[in-house]
Amino acid sequence: MKLPNWIEEAENRVNSATEGPWISFVEGRDHLSGSSFIRTSGGDIELTGATIEDQDFIAHARQDVVALIEEVRRLNSLLDEK
Template sequence: MKTSLSEFELQEMESRAAAARPGPWKSWVEGRDFDGGSNFIQTGNGAERGEDIEMSRATVEDQDFIAAARQDVPRLVAEVRRLRALLNQTE
């Protein structure tokens, strides 16, 4: 498995995140976060609220991961770039 990320791969990740519905996304699990209804991912907040995402056959852990990825991926891409910039300054 390849471990290093090219700038092209980072750009692809960033593009996929930018193309997704606006965040933040939040995983709502029946019995954990509310009573009654089905599990779903809330997209956006307030005036930026989008349609909920409902999945079939996803585990709670899968749903939590997918919802968190909306926020996590852009932050991780930014952190990789920040760290690379620091490395480039010291070289």
């Protein structure tokens, strides 16, 4: 079964982004001084105008999208076996 185009497009975006893991660090929650940021293997990302929840979502999306694509591919392969 062919996967939808958006799966391949999402996978291309993941593969083009800075390698993970990405980790959200929130001032006052994860450290005491400085600013809130997302740590990546390529450097820190600082956001303006984002809520803590937005920042956590963006940081976790780097790993979550990879896991979701792997699960879609796994489920798709099970359908192909039938």
